[in-house]
Amino acid sequence: xxxxxxxxxIATGGxxxxxxxxxxxxxxxxxxxxxxxxIVVLLCVAAWPLARTVYFSFTNTSLTNLYGGEWIGFDNYxxxxxxxxxxxxxxxTLVDPDWWNAVWNTLRFAIVSVGFETVLGLMIxxxxxxxxxxxxxxxxxxxxxxxxxxxVSARLWGWMLHDQFGIINDILLKLGLISHKIxxxxxxxxxxxxxxxxxxxxxxxxxxxxxLAGLQMIPRDIYEAARVDGVHPIKVFFYIxxxxxxxxxxxxxxxxxxxxxxxxxxxxxxxxxxxxxxxxSVIARENLIDFDKFAYGSAQSTLLFLIIGAxxxxxxxxGRVDLTGEDHR
Amino acid sequence: MAPTSTKSSLKRVLLSALCLPVFAAPVSADVxxxxxxxxxxxxxxLKEIVKPWEExxxxxxxxxxxxxxxxxxxxxxxxxxxxxxxxxxxxxxxxIWAPQLANHxxxxxxxxxxxxxxxxxxxxxxxxxxGKLVALPLFTDAPALYYRKDLLEKHGAAVPSTWExxxxxxxxxxxxxxxGGQSDLWGFVWQGNAYEGxxxxxxxxxxxxxxxxxVEPDGTVSINNEQAINALELAKxxxxxxxxxxxxxxxxxxxxGVWQTGNAVFMRNxxxxxxxxxxxxxxxxxxxxxxxxxxxxxxxxSAATLGGWNxxxxxxxxxxxxxxSLALYLTSPEAQKRRALELSRLPTLxxxxxxxxxxTEQPAIxxxxxxxxxxxxxxxxxxxxxxxxxSSKFWSAVHDxxxxxxxxxxxxxxxxxxLNEIKGNSW
Numbered sequence: 001x002x003x004x005x006x007x008x009x010i011a012t013g014g015x016x017x018x019x020x021x022x023x024x025x026x027x028x029x030x031x032x033x034x035x036x037x038x039i040v041v042l043l044c045v046a047a048w049p050l051a052r053t054v055y056f057s058f059t060n061t062s063l064t065n066l067y068g069g070e071w072i073g074f075d076n077y078x079x080x081x082x083x084x085x086x087x088x089x090x091x092x093t094l095v096d097p098d099w100w101n102a103v104w105n106t107l108r109f110a111i112v113s114v115g116f117e118t119v120l121g122l123m124i125x126x127x128x129x130x131x132x133x134x135x136x137x138x139x140x141x142x143x144x145x146x147x148x149x150x151x152v153s154a155r156l157w158g159w160m161l162h163d164q165f166g167i168i169n170d171i172l173l174k175l176g177l178i179s180h181k182i183x184x185x186x187x188x189x190x191x192x193x194x195x196x197x198x199x200x201x202x203x204x205x206x207x208x209x210x211x212l213a214g215l216q217m218i219p220r221d222i223y224e225a226a227r228v229d230g231v232h233p234i235k236v237f238f239y240i241x242x243x244x245x246x247x248x249x250x251x252x253x254x255x256x257x258x259x260x261x262x263x264x265x266x267x268x269x270x271x272x273x274x275x276x277x278x279x280x281s282v283i284a285r286e287n288l289i290d291f292d293k294f295a296y297g298s299a300q301s302t303l304l305f306l307i308i309g310a311x312x313x314x315x316x317x318x319g320r321v322d323l324t325g326e327d328h329r
Numbered sequence: 330m331a332p333t334s335t336k337s338s339l340k341r342v343l344l345s346a347l348c349l350p351v352f353a354a355p356v357s358a359d360v361x362x363x364x365x366x367x368x369x370x371x372x373x374x375l376k377e378i379v380k381p382w383e384e385x386x387x388x389x390x391x392x393x394x395x396x397x398x399x400x401x402x403x404x405x406x407x408x409x410x411x412x413x414x415x416x417x418x419x420x421x422x423x424x425i426w427a428p429q430l431a432n433h434x435x436x437x438x439x440x441x442x443x444x445x446x447x448x449x450x451x452x453x454x455x456x457x458x459x460g461k462l463v464a465l466p467l468f469t470d471a472p473a474l475y476y477r478k479d480l481l482e483k484h485g486a487a488v489p490s491t492w493e494x495x496x497x498x499x500x501x502x503x504x505x506x507x508x509g510g511q512s513d514l515w516g517f518v519w520q521g522n523a524y525e526g527x528x529x530x531x532x533x534x535x536x537x538x539x540x541x542x543x544v545e546p547d548g549t550v551s552i553n554n555e556q557a558i559n560a561l562e563l564a565k566x567x568x569x570x571x572x573x574x575x576x577x578x579x580x581x582x583x584x585x586g587v588w589q590t591g592n593a594v595f596m597r598n599x600x601x602x603x604x605x606x607x608x609x610x611x612x613x614x615x616x617x618x619x620x621x622x623x624x625x626x627x628x629x630x631s632a633a634t635l636g637g638w639n640x641x642x643x644x645x646x647x648x649x650x651x652x653x654s655l656a657l658y659l660t661s662p663e664a665q666k667r668r669a670l671e672l673s674r675l676p677t678l679x680x681x682x683x684x685x686x687x688x689t690e691q692p693a694i695x696x697x698x699x700x701x702x703x704x705x706x707x708x709x710x711x712x713x714x715x716x717x718x719x720s721s722k723f724w725s726a727v728h729d730x731x732x733x734x735x736x737x738x739x740x741x742x743x744x745x746x747x748l749n750e751i752k753g754n755s756w
């Protein structure tokens with residue numbers, strides 16, 4: 001919606017003022033009126049809470065005293081004092097090893113999960129794009145994991161991964177793949193793996209759906225031409241499908257990346273308090289609420305916002321993603 | 330359409346104006362919202378216990394269920410209370426929460442002045458913050474060692490009194506039973522998940538080895554010592570040998586799940602597992618006993634972490650009088666006796682330990698009196714509002730040690746530094 005109006009504005013701007021018709025001007029006015037309610041809502045539910053969080057991060061607010069916080073500058077981010085022995089002690093989020101552990105966990109989780117989801121999603125989309133009987137049914141069925149609320153699927157997998165009663169250990173034992181029951185969510189070596197498996201299971205359908213939409217935009221006649229020329233299917237994929245589906249794919253990856261970097265619910269339910277899987281959102285919540293360090297948690301939330309923002313901007317720059325749609329005109 | 334609606338709304342205003350005096354009469358029927366993370370059977374009994382109160386007062390109880398993890402419930406309660414939420418009137422609170430939530434609860438010392446003296450003084454003290462009685466004791470809790478009488482008898486083993494004996498007995502019984510075809514049997518199950526429960530378990534190991542109680546009553550951080558290191562190293566040796574590796578994700582109910590299906594020789598758990606273990610669908614019915622937890626190292630004194638739940642009335646409640654009346658009723662001798670008989674919940678009223686019915690029907694409760702009288706409090710009093718952070722640092726250090734992420738000595742040394750940093754100049 002925003003990009004369309006932007007495009008319209010750019011298109012109008014390109015014409016000379018004398019040529020601008022009354023009709024176009026009134027359309028722009030109408031567009032602004034239609035946008036106004038959404039902008040007001042966004043200001044209320046997104047901009048205001050964000051501004052509050054940033055403000056809190058510069059104060060010493062606590063949950064027991066929400067309105068009595070005092071301004072303390074950057075102390076929640078970084079502060080230092082010199083001991084009488086001359087040793088300087090640094091404190092704050094920026095030197096907090098727990099925070100950096102959470103940052104690396106988040107980045108690792110985001111890159112691995114989005115990577116797998118993209119590849120698997122594209123593969124599933126290619127299959128679903130082919131003509132076969134019962135395609136509608138399969139398309140609907142594949143969305144089931146995505147339709148289950150995260151909390152429910154986390155609980156569900158929590159039971160399946162349970163070391164004593166879980167079905168996964170039972171199956172693997174019977175197949176002879178493991179020799180003893182594995183505590184998937186408790187063992188530090190497998191905790192992240194468990195979280196990744198559940199997330200990939202849950203979100204691949206979403207990726208597949210977005211990829212499928214991209215695939216269906218590709219004109220059929222290109223494929224026909226390739227077939228007439230006798231091009232190998234693998235070559236067709238790399239030289240035709242992939243370049244043409246790329247814009248849609250890149251946007252889908254952004255969606256997932258944003259989502260993966262603020263992951264909270266799955267980890268909170270499946271492996272709460274595990275150092276191996278604690279992400280930025282989990283640790284920020286812990287400080288905000290459990291430890292009554294509301295301002296400190298706000299500082300972490302602010303950093304979380306900045307890190308996600310920076311990652312997305314870097315991704316758009318590096319991937320030369322076009323979000324305005326200008327290229328296709 | 331419009332005229333009709335105006336007319337009807339006018340009528341409604343008139344009507345409500347007429348009705349107002351009736352509703353404002355002293356005998357109002359209020360709904361008291363009660364929130365708790367108790368297991369299903371507790372909730373069922375609660376609904377039965379509360380019936381006479383509902384009939385006598387005309388109020389009704391509305392129950393809100395919470396997750397069983399105290400850490401999770403606490404986070405939710407703190408949010409509600411910080412937001413001055415008036416939806417909940419009565420909170421079931423853990424024994425360690427009083428100093429952290431005191432500001433949000435009503436002072437009950439006047440309302441309960443007649444009954445305060447009937448409770449154990451140590452429990453009342455734990456719920457009193459700066460002279461304000463924050464919550465009324467509902468039941469107290471102290472864990473014990475559950476052991477399988479039948480299995481120990483079968484293999485000629487004695488009930489262990491030290492952790493080292495427990496380790497050896499668990500190992501031999503587990504090996505013998507597994508050789509006999511019981512491949513799912515484990516020696517010892519407990520609570521190893523990284524949460525408040527691990528703080529309780531680990532505090533018992535450390536204290537019973539003579540390694541202090543993390544932060545001493547005077548506020549000094551005492552955790553980094555030889556005995557504490559030995560205690561944690563022994564516990565670490567259990568994981569994967571006599572305890573399943575998954576114990577590192579177990580909370581109370583997971584441990585009870587393994588135990589009650591007959592798959593464990595020993596279990597560390599709270600009294601509630603006693604009544605449930607003797608229920609009709611239990612595989613260990615009448616096959617187990619309880620004793621105080623073992624001691625360790627050269628120390629011969631065992632330790633049990635003081636637990637227990639209390640009832641606090643929210644300052645933001647719209648019906649504080651009805652809520653206080655409910656809290657008083659639920660902590661009364663009748664209610665506590667009922668809970669002792671059906672749920673093996675330990676009474677906080679001194680006199681109930683001499684009650685004949687309880688003695689005959691729940692003989693274990695009398696034994697528990699000694700366990701509970703020697704119970705160790707978690708350092709919630711000296712660390713005040715920082716307790717949660719202290720506890721979280723402690724359980725993280727223990728969990729790291731148990732899962733092989735650094736040795737006990739390394740982790741406790743680091744923990745000492747971290748705790749002193751949280752402490753700053755004073756708690």
